[in-house]
Amino acid sequence: MTEITAQPAREPLLARINWVDVGPFIALGVLLLAGVLINPDFLSPTNITNVVTRSAFIAIIAVGATFVISSGGLDLSVGSMTAFVTGIMIMFMNAMVPAMGANSIIAGMALVLCVGALCGLFNGLIVTVGKIEPFIVTLGTMGIFRALITFMSDGGNIPLDRSLREPFRPVYYGNLLGIPIPILVSVVVALVGAFILYKTKFGRRCAAVGANEEVARFSGISVGRVRTLAFVIQGICVAIAAICYVPRLGAATPTTGSLWELQVITAVVIGGTALRGGKGRIWGTVAGAVILEMIANLMVLSNFISEYLVAAVQGVIIIIAMLVQRFSKQP
Amino acid sequence: MSAAEALVMPAPAAKPSDPLLRLAGLGKAYGPVTVLSDVDLDIGAGEIHAIIGENGAGKSTLMRLISGHVKPTTGTIALAGEQIVFPNPAAAEHAGIALVHQEILLADGLSVAENLFLGREITRNGIVDDRAMEAIAAERLADLGCTASPRDLVRQLPIAQRQLVQIARALLEDHRLVIFDEPTAVLTTTEVETLLGIVRGLRDRGVAILYISHRLNEVEALADRITVLRDGKMIGTYDAAAVTQEDMARLMVGRELAMLYPPKRGTSSQAPVLEIDHLSVPGFVHDASLVARPGEVLGLGGMIGAGRTELFEGLLGLRPAKVAEVRVNGKAVRIASVADGVDAGIGYLTEDRKGKGLLLRERLAPNLVLTALSRLHRKPYIEDRLETRELDRAVGEYDIRVRSKRLEAGQLSGGNQQKLLLAKIMMLDPKVVIIDEPTRGIDIGNKSQIYAFIDKLIRAGKACIVISSELQELVGLCDRILVMRAGSIVAEFAGDQITEQAVVLAATSGGSKPAAGGPSQ
Numbered sequence: 001m002t003e004i005t006a007q008p009a010r011e012p013l014l015a016r017i018n019w020v021d022v023g024p025f026i027a028l029g030v031l032l033l034a035g036v037l038i039n040p041d042f043l044s045p046t047n048i049t050n051v052v053t054r055s056a057f058i059a060i061i062a063v064g065a066t067f068v069i070s071s072g073g074l075d076l077s078v079g080s081m082t083a084f085v086t087g088i089m090i091m092f093m094n095a096m097v098p099a100m101g102a103n104s105i106i107a108g109m110a111l112v113l114c115v116g117a118l119c120g121l122f123n124g125l126i127v128t129v130g131k132i133e134p135f136i137v138t139l140g141t142m143g144i145f146r147a148l149i150t151f152m153s154d155g156g157n158i159p160l161d162r163s164l165r166e167p168f169r170p171v172y173y174g175n176l177l178g179i180p181i182p183i184l185v186s187v188v189v190a191l192v193g194a195f196i197l198y199k200t201k202f203g204r205r206c207a208a209v210g211a212n213e214e215v216a217r218f219s220g221i222s223v224g225r226v227r228t229l230a231f232v233i234q235g236i237c238v239a240i241a242a243i244c245y246v247p248r249l250g251a252a253t254p255t256t257g258s259l260w261e262l263q264v265i266t267a268v269v270i271g272g273t274a275l276r277g278g279k280g281r282i283w284g285t286v287a288g289a290v291i292l293e294m295i296a297n298l299m300v301l302s303n304f305i306s307e308y309l310v311a312a313v314q315g316v317i318i319i320i321a322m323l324v325q326r327f328s329k330q331p
Numbered sequence: 332m333s334a335a336e337a338l339v340m341p342a343p344a345a346k347p348s349d350p351l352l353r354l355a356g357l358g359k360a361y362g363p364v365t366v367l368s369d370v371d372l373d374i375g376a377g378e379i380h381a382i383i384g385e386n387g388a389g390k391s392t393l394m395r396l397i398s399g400h401v402k403p404t405t406g407t408i409a410l411a412g413e414q415i416v417f418p419n420p421a422a423a424e425h426a427g428i429a430l431v432h433q434e435i436l437l438a439d440g441l442s443v444a445e446n447l448f449l450g451r452e453i454t455r456n457g458i459v460d461d462r463a464m465e466a467i468a469a470e471r472l473a474d475l476g477c478t479a480s481p482r483d484l485v486r487q488l489p490i491a492q493r494q495l496v497q498i499a500r501a502l503l504e505d506h507r508l509v510i511f512d513e514p515t516a517v518l519t520t521t522e523v524e525t526l527l528g529i530v531r532g533l534r535d536r537g538v539a540i541l542y543i544s545h546r547l548n549e550v551e552a553l554a555d556r557i558t559v560l561r562d563g564k565m566i567g568t569y570d571a572a573a574v575t576q577e578d579m580a581r582l583m584v585g586r587e588l589a590m591l592y593p594p595k596r597g598t599s600s601q602a603p604v605l606e607i608d609h610l611s612v613p614g615f616v617h618d619a620s621l622v623a624r625p626g627e628v629l630g631l632g633g634m635i636g637a638g639r640t641e642l643f644e645g646l647l648g649l650r651p652a653k654v655a656e657v658r659v660n661g662k663a664v665r666i667a668s669v670a671d672g673v674d675a676g677i678g679y680l681t682e683d684r685k686g687k688g689l690l691l692r693e694r695l696a697p698n699l700v701l702t703a704l705s706r707l708h709r710k711p712y713i714e715d716r717l718e719t720r721e722l723d724r725a726v727g728e729y730d731i732r733v734r735s736k737r738l739e740a741g742q743l744s745g746g747n748q749q750k751l752l753l754a755k756i757m758m759l760d761p762k763v764v765i766i767d768e769p770t771r772g773i774d775i776g777n778k779s780q781i782y783a784f785i786d787k788l789i790r791a792g793k794a795c796i797v798i799s800s801e802l803q804e805l806v807g808l809c810d811r812i813l814v815m816r817a818g819s820i821v822a823e824f825a826g827d828q829i830t831e832q833a834v835v836l837a838a839t840s841g842g843s844k845p846a847a848g849g850p851s852q
Contacts, residue, residue: 200712201713207693208690208693208701212686212687212690214683215688216701217669217687218669218679218681218687219669219701222670278692279693
């Protein structure tokens with residue numbers, strides 16, 4: 001073997017761009033452009049704000065999923081988990097109304113964060129202590145959480161107490177300096193997520209475990225602990241999304257969060273995080289979530305594609321994203 | 332031509348009248364990196380032609396070119412006078428060229444017979460005929476002296492049996508040229524004898540054989556002609572009768588061996604820094620005890636599969652193990668993980684730097700500090716400037732040649748990866764450094780540098796344990812050598828007792844037991 005590094009010294013600027021990194025943002029730009037051409041109303045502040053606000057839930061959960069996926073895991077249970085923790089939160093708040101009044105909202109929020117973390121811990125421990133594929137574990141818990149919310153609601157719905165609707169409303173409908181609260185929350189979640197993933201030892205270990213578990217083990221990293229913590233972060237993100245979601249619907253039902261796991265994984269993957277683990281891309285994930293919502297919105301606004309085909313177009317997008325990852329310059 | 336090469340005159344150009352295989356100016360480059368150049372070679376039917384060279388000399392590349400796994404960038408391959416380019420390995424196989432791989436490439440979950448016939452199953456009326464295949468498999472395995480049954484799952488076989496299965500698979504059909512890539516690396520002495528017999532049998536039937544091996548005694552016993560490669564270049568082709576094993580070694584290395592290794596330090600009498608009492612790893616290591624002292628390089632020799640790597644993986648909790656006691660500087664320590672080992676002052680450098688040592692798609696600095704994250708970053712967040720500083724230091728101290736510090740680890744050459752890995756372990760400031768195959772697959776210049784680093788850390792008062800399958804390296808580098816065979820430490824040599832012959836004998840056939848007291852003194 002000759003002692004020369006296997007790369008020419010200079011490359012043209014175009015070849016040096018990492019398309020996986022910038023891809024999601026280019027796609028977002030293209031969508032914006034297409035949107036203006038299709039319907040001038042698309043770029044109106046109201047519409048854009050609406051789209052981004054609606055994408056907030058998926059974005060928040062997907063930030064958590066970026067941790068799980070970059071550590072080499074996968075969580076299919078997030079949609080069901082959203083429904084389950086939402087149900088728990090509403091029941092708790094309702095029960096606390098006589099004693100605490102509107103303050104039960106605060107208590108409920110605190111509780112749901114704990115419940116979310118515990119659900120994540122449950123997933124994580126089965127994966128790491130039981131040494132079972134995360135796909136299988138979370139397929140199981142997906143069913144469990146979904147069944148629990150159906151049981152809790154007796155097949156119907158669990159409505160939020162009327163007295164709480166007004167005080168809880170601003171969490172979804174309110175704004176700060178004109179920016180809707182859910183958008184602010186998702187930006188904060190993404191900022192914190194990016195800090196943890198890129199600027200802490202845990203984040204570094206997360207990426208190492210996902211990139212090569214053996215190297216991580218041989219480097220003295222506790223692989224199980226890192227993976228479990230990633231699931232806990234996922235659970236907390238689910239709880240945060242649930243908090244933002246309740247004022248919008250005012251109830252938990254057996255269909256709450258249905259199929260969100262697919263949207264979440266799609267957002268992560270089109271954001272440029274490799275499904276096999278390794279480096280996570282938080283901002284790409286957020287862009288991915290917005291892209292998904294924007295496509296749906298554009299199809300509603302336009303007349304030439306039926307909105308029944310939204311899922312098909314999203315499916316095409318995820319395949320294109322994977323092809324870009326597959327064929328882009330892999331150093 | 333150096334003095335070493337002048338010792339042996341190349342064979343006269345008396346080539347067989349009609350060479351089965353003729354390589355002319357054959358070479359391979361990956362981008363700007365040339366791994367093999369200007370190979371001119373003839374192989375006749377009924378000839379055993381050995382290819383020898385150090386790790387990284389280009390032997391495997393040559394084999395992969397001939398067998399259609401990679402395409403040459405220069406030169407031509409002619410088979411029976413006809414110039415050919417194989418688009419894929421299947422085409423080469425179709426043309427009558429079989430390759431017995433160095434690594435075991437079998438489907439673990441399938442039976443021996445199913446593996447033998449994978450992709451060429453015998454069918455009757457469109458249905459696979461297991462009985463016919465098992466009958467043929469049984470016959471072929473018996474020829475090879477393989478005791479596995481055709482119905483055994485490959486997963487359940489010991490590694491030597493798997494290798495025999497792989498050889499049986501390559502020989503299942505009649506071929507004009509069979510390439511053996513280090514076929515005996517995992518075989519025991521009797522199995523090797525059987526294999527050599529088979530190779531001779533093939534030759535007598537007119538098959539051309541390309542035989543690659545590290546084991547010069549095999550080459551001497553087997554080959555008709557020998558081609559030596561070094562650093563990707565062909566040094567020459569020689570008549571086997573005209574060269575001794577010593578000549579071969581000199582031609583392979585290309586310089587006096589003595590210059591490669593730092594002067595020895597002699598055995599140490601300092602208090603041991605690491606003591607392992609009665610360590611067993613189920614299935615791999617049986618009741619091994621050893622001590623490592625500051626000031627000496629302790630070598631661990633033995634065949635592949637003797638349990639050397641497993642011993643230390645067991646010590647560090649990387650695989651299940653039982654141990655009576657481990658002491659560091661005389662104090663008992665409990666080690667259940669690599670992290671515990673790091674805390675106790677034990678640094679372990681894996682033999683598998685690509686699979687277990689480095690994150691190939693990650694940049695250099697994160698790789699360097701991965702094990703030492705908590706030591707380096709005292710604040711709750713990562714400070715890039717600390718990592719940059721450490722990388723600068725390591726690049727200078729270990730002479731890691733990088734074009735840019737923003738490269739990924741996988742873009743470095745093998746030698747530079749190894750230096751990076753060494754720097755990564757040394758960041759922990761270990762008291763004992765265990766280096767598994769310190770120079771596997773790296774070129775000679777980097778080798779001598781690594782040996783110098785090992786010498787330096789010994790002189791800095793650390794203890795060093797070197798596991799190596801390269802006999803020359805063990806003998807040239809180590810002050811004391813323990814030899815393992817079949818999971819047990821069977822011999823110990825120090826000072827003048829250290830010779831290649833003594834180590835080989837102990838590794839393969841028992842050899843001399845340590846005089847008294849056992850290896851753990």
